[in-house]
Amino acid sequence: MGFSIYIHIPFCKTKCSYCDFFSITNLDKQQTFIDTLEKETDACANDDRLTGKTLNTIFFGGGTPSLMTPDDIYSLMKLIIRSFPLASHTEISMEINPDDLTNSKLNGYIAAGINRFSLGVQSLDNSELRILQRRHNADSARSAINLLRSNDVNFSVDLIYGIPNQSVDSWLQTLASVIELAPRHISMYCLTLEDGTRLQQSINSGVLSLPDDEIVRAMYLSAIEMLTESGFAQYEISNFARNGFECRHNMAYWTGKPYLGLGPSSASYIHPFRWKNVSDIDCYITEVNKSGKAVSEIDEITPDTALREYVMLFLRLTSGLDLSEFENRFGIDFISAHREILERYYSHGLLSYDSDFVRLTPEGMFVSNEIISNLI
Numbered sequence: 001m002g003f004s005i006y007i008h009i010p011f012c013k014t015k016c017s018y019c020d021f022f023s024i025t026n027l028d029k030q031q032t033f034i035d036t037l038e039k040e041t042d043a044c045a046n047d048d049r050l051t052g053k054t055l056n057t058i059f060f061g062g063g064t065p066s067l068m069t070p071d072d073i074y075s076l077m078k079l080i081i082r083s084f085p086l087a088s089h090t091e092i093s094m095e096i097n098p099d100d101l102t103n104s105k106l107n108g109y110i111a112a113g114i115n116r117f118s119l120g121v122q123s124l125d126n127s128e129l130r131i132l133q134r135r136h137n138a139d140s141a142r143s144a145i146n147l148l149r150s151n152d153v154n155f156s157v158d159l160i161y162g163i164p165n166q167s168v169d170s171w172l173q174t175l176a177s178v179i180e181l182a183p184r185h186i187s188m189y190c191l192t193l194e195d196g197t198r199l200q201q202s203i204n205s206g207v208l209s210l211p212d213d214e215i216v217r218a219m220y221l222s223a224i225e226m227l228t229e230s231g232f233a234q235y236e237i238s239n240f241a242r243n244g245f246e247c248r249h250n251m252a253y254w255t256g257k258p259y260l261g262l263g264p265s266s267a268s269y270i271h272p273f274r275w276k277n278v279s280d281i282d283c284y285i286t287e288v289n290k291s292g293k294a295v296s297e298i299d300e301i302t303p304d305t306a307l308r309e310y311v312m313l314f315l316r317l318t319s320g321l322d323l324s325e326f327e328n329r330f331g332i333d334f335i336s337a338h339r340e341i342l343e344r345y346y347s348h349g350l351l352s353y354d355s356d357f358v359r360l361t362p363e364g365m366f367v368s369n370e371i372i373s374n375l376i
């Protein structure tokens with residue numbers, strides 16, 4: 001079986017109001033970080049569990065990977081390729097901020113091996129972008145998309161709905177404009193209030209308020225309708241793609257495939273262990289320079305955890321939970337074990353099941369957390 005690599009680039013020029021991902025705005029440590037990342041990559045190449053395994057997907061996430069120069073990406077790619085054989089069509093994705101993209105940078109990334117770009121557009125409404133405290137505006141987002149199109153590269157657009165002051169209409173206008181710009185993949189995430197963020201402070205102090213649940217529900221369901229009518233197939237709660245353009249890296253997470261995380265705060269999974277790197281740049285640099293690794297937490301996955309994760313992950317997917325595979329793996333008849341709960345959600349139109357699969361309906365996907373927590 002092959003595996004995936006996730007590389008966390010922990011720098012952002014400014015911090016968005018809603019974001020609690022690990023990133024810092026002091027860019028002075030970028031070069032030291034890149035040198036350290038190369039050392040960590042080298043150290044992981046000697047991990048017996050990965051030796052000889054083929055690399056199916058690579059994902060540069062963050063933070064803001066597009067703050068890295070094409071040369072930085074190229075030298076990292078060289079190191080990775082030296083250590084791990086690539087599959088014949090390795091998907092190599094990179095998150096980019098619209099503000100960072102120029103034609104020469106884009107061509108540099110392509111030359112370094114990136115073959116899929118994930119553009120953080122979030123909204124095409126300037127007042128919503130200001131609430132999110134994004135660096136770009138609607139015009140720069142459109143220009144970035146047009147640049148990607150004119151270079152004929154595979155790209156995805158990330159959007160956020162449920163923004164304070166956002167109406168169903170303004171959300172659907174953003175979505176319709178993005179669809180018109182012809183990405184092959186769209187991710188749409190419901191805005192969540194994370195602890196310690198500036199957005200949470202604004203909500204708590206009454207400066208801003210989130211749209212009501214019913215409005216957010218209407219945003220989600222009408223977006224599914226619009227995307228489906230426009231030829232996108234939903235394959236996960238928040239992800240839609242034209243046929244054949246699903247994100248293989250994220251699919252690897254959702255189907256329990258092994259992955260290696262590099263960089264501070266990145267997560268890794270190689271059965272039966274999950275581990276996480278330290279979420280501190282100085283500590284990351286010190287630890288990697290000492291031992292080649294900077295792991296802060298490690299968990300062994302018990303059979304019970306494996307079962308819960310399986311249910312949690314597969315019910316996210318529109319393909320659903322395969323009942324015979326579940327029974328083969330865990331020795332449990334899922335339907336008999338959960339008949340009462342399944343019937344309740346079925347009667348409310350939140351899930352469907354037959355003798356082969358259990359699947360959430362679009363309405364069920366909107367409340368997936370509640371359904372899944374009652375099933376595990």
Ligand code: SF4
Pocket residue numbers: 011012014015016019020021023062063064097
């Ligand atoms: S650019 Fe991304 S990682 Fe950086 S602060 Fe904004 S949302 Fe967070």
